[in-house]
Amino acid sequence: MTHVIDWDDAYRQEQTPAWSIGAPQPEYAAIIDTEGAVQGEVLDAGCGHAELALALAARGHNVVGLDLSPTAVAAAAETARERGLDTATFAQADISSFTGYDGRFSTIFDSGLLHALPAELRDGYLQSVYRAATPGARFYILAFGAGAFSDLDGPGPTQFTEDQLREVVSRHWQVDEIRPAQLHAALPEGRTEMPALLVTATKV
Numbered sequence: 001m002t003h004v005i006d007w008d009d010a011y012r013q014e015q016t017p018a019w020s021i022g023a024p025q026p027e028y029a030a031i032i033d034t035e036g037a038v039q040g041e042v043l044d045a046g047c048g049h050a051e052l053a054l055a056l057a058a059r060g061h062n063v064v065g066l067d068l069s070p071t072a073v074a075a076a077a078e079t080a081r082e083r084g085l086d087t088a089t090f091a092q093a094d095i096s097s098f099t100g101y102d103g104r105f106s107t108i109f110d111s112g113l114l115h116a117l118p119a120e121l122r123d124g125y126l127q128s129v130y131r132a133a134t135p136g137a138r139f140y141i142l143a144f145g146a147g148a149f150s151d152l153d154g155p156g157p158t159q160f161t162e163d164q165l166r167e168v169v170s171r172h173w174q175v176d177e178i179r180p181a182q183l184h185a186a187l188p189e190g191r192t193e194m195p196a197l198l199v200t201a202t203k204v
């Protein structure tokens with residue numbers, strides 16, 4: 001199975017990937033600043049440069065970041081060392097089929113991963129995350145909504161409608177809420193916002 005994007009090559013480029021905005025996505029920054037919203041050990045699924053995982057560690061949470069790109073994982077680990085954040089650990093893994101974390105995470109964040117996966121890998125990803133979750137775990141997914149790329153030329157991230165997203169996630173998770181949100185990207189001309197959806201789901 002080949003991935004649509006060479007993720008490691010994206011992180012080796014001189015230009016930082018557009019999804020690496022130097023901070024957690026604002027939707028998630030608000031969640032992690034909410035008392036009681038983050039419980040237990042945390043998984044940052046498809047962590048990339050891991051500003052989300054690092055922000056969680058800075059607040060005292062134990063967090064694991066997994067990413068397909070060894071370049072991104074090495075950069076995240078180095079940043080954690082520089083900031084003295086020893087509660088954040090990182091590992092390279094195929095997020096659509098990872099093992100070794102059964103029943104471990106009480107809170108899971110997907111910051112723009114699901115929409116980047118080819119359709120045939122989504123189910124394996126959602127199953128793998130479900131297996132890694134504790135009973136009652138909370139799963140947040142931030143994904144592009146319909147109309148995010150009105151002028152996209154060629155293949156790109158999936159742009160979900162609410163019904164499509166609910167159908168995909170509810171195969172394995174109890175979907176508690178899907179609401180409109182924004183995904184931020186860092187472009188050469190500055191930061192931009194695109195329509196997104198934020199899913200809150202639970203392992204039952």
